[in-house]
Amino acid sequence: MVRIAPIASLALAALLGTTFLGSTPARAVGPVDGPPLPAACIEGVKAEARAKGVPEAVLDRAFRGLLTDASVVGFLQNQPEFRTPAWDYVAALVDDEKIADGKRLLKEHAALLSRLEAKYGVEATTIVAVWGIESDYGKTVGLRHIVRSLATLACTAPRRRDYFRTELIAALKVAATNEIPYDALYGSWAGAFGGPQLMPTVFFRVAVDGDGDGRRNVATSVPDVLASIANFVRLNGWRAGLPWGVEVELPDSIGEGQTGRLNRKPVSSWAGAGVRRVDGRPLVGGGLPADAPSAIILPAGRRGPAFLVTRNFEAFYQYNPTIVYAMSIGHLADRLRGGGPIATPWPTTERPLDRAGRRELQTLLMRAGFDIGGVADGVIGRQTVAAIRTVQQKNGLPVTGRATADVLEALRRGR
Known part of the structure; x- marks a missing residue:
């Protein structure tokens, strides 16, 4: 099983911006020059890399004049998976644009995806969904060279330095393979x-x-991207033909203490306890075997949507181990194959905006005279948050800085 440490989805950070990242600016901007990297740390990294076969030319190119990126340590402390309400997370990552783009790419790469599905046993919609959640289908891959980011974290981060040092050495080894141009390692x-x-x-x-x-x-190679995603999911135990999960209704007899991804029971056991699909179909069937190990997850607690999840959910979870992340991949895959939205309302009166709504909100803010620090791109940065707070205060709304439908409606009314 291939597992990585929990790292914030770049696409999520770019879309949500500082609304959910505290004081760290998360708009699509590049690195911020800081002081030089600690010499002792870099010399130690170089020595280890040399011992592992990294050529001197790669090391010289990587570290000559390299400064710290003053922005990255703040991101380590403010990962959106751990701060963002589930409903905002899903709204940001699975919206109408993401679904439409994914369906278009399924058609565009149909022949390639068919070959990958046959080779790896992972459905085309699942491969494309991971691509969409991770990098918005390659549109949001990042503006920071990974050697600089990892060197900054390996030498200056307040925690997890050993982890980032290992990744830095590996990044130098990637550069040494010449499989990916050094200037493309962003x-x-x-x-x-x-x-x-x-x-x-x-x-x-x-x-x-x-x-x-x-x-x-x-x-830069779409076939390599999609094949690598399929291989990653396969290596994490994907079982062809098994749903990742289904939305369900829970009887009152099942409390939160009986839920959680590690509280696994056969599907038939949950059915016997009164768990049923929200669409009224029997829980067992439709690809869900009676004896399949499964669990109940509650991304927003007992008052929100509930999902019965299988081992294929775990394949997503190993890609980035947060519940709502894994659920977002599964939900996007369902939407790409024609499924509907989540049926159960989220336990909030706030209505988060999709990308089109966030762009409209920013456009109206600019028309009202606010400086949002750029164009209306749907990325919620610090200046957009400040403008939203002003609108909320003026209209008697909770002053949260969050891009919600209430704020958009106030702006539409010219308030």
């Missing part, structure tokens, strides 16, 4: 890169050559 603040957003150590375990050119170029 990714997230944490060092995940390319369309699949693979950490460098994971690259060596799961990346594959999907186009037959002898390279695993997950930075």
Whole structure:
């Protein structure tokens, strides 16, 4: 099983911005120059890399004049998976644009995806859903060179330095392979890169050559990206034909203490306890065997939607181990194959906005005279948050800085 440490989805961070990242600016901007990297740390990294076969030319290019990126350590402390309400998370990552783009790409790459499905046993919709959640189908791969980000974290982060040092050495080894151009090794603040957003150590375990050119170029080759995603999911125990999960209704007799991804029972046991699908169909069937190990997850607690999940949910969870992340991949895959939205309302009176709504909100803010620090791109940055707070205060709304339908409606009314 291939597992990586929990690292924020770059696409999520880019879309949600500082609304959910505290004081850290998360708009689509590049690195912020800080002081030089600690010499002793870098010399130690170089020595270890040399011992592992990294050529001197790669080390010289990587570290000559390299400064810290003053922005990345803040991201380590403010990962959106751990701060963002589930309903905002899902609204940001699974919206109408993401679904439409995914369906278009399913058609565009149908022949390739058919080959990958036959080879790896992972459905095309699942492969494309992971691509969409991780990097918005390659549109949001990151503006930071991973060597600089990882060097900053390995030498200056307040925690997890050993982890990031290991990833830094691996990134240098990726550069040494010449499979991906050095200038294409851009990714997230944490060092995940390319369309699949693979950490460098994971690259060596799961990346594959999907186009037959002898390279695993997950930075610019769509076949390599999709093949690597399929391989990653397969290695994490994917079972062809088994749903990742289904939305269910729970009887009052099942409390939160009986839920959680590790509280596994056969599907038939849950059915016997009164769990049923929200669409009224029997729980057993429709690809769900009676004896399949399964669990109940509650992304927003007992008052929100409930899902019965299988071992295929675990394959998503190992990609990035947060419940709502794994659920978002599964939900997007369902939507790409024609499924409907989540049926059960989220336990909130706030209505989060999709990307189109966030762009309209920003456009109206600019018309009202606010400086949002750029164009209306749907990315919620610090200046947009400040403007939202002003609108909320003026209209007697809770002053949260969150981009919600109430704020948009106030702006539409010219208030």
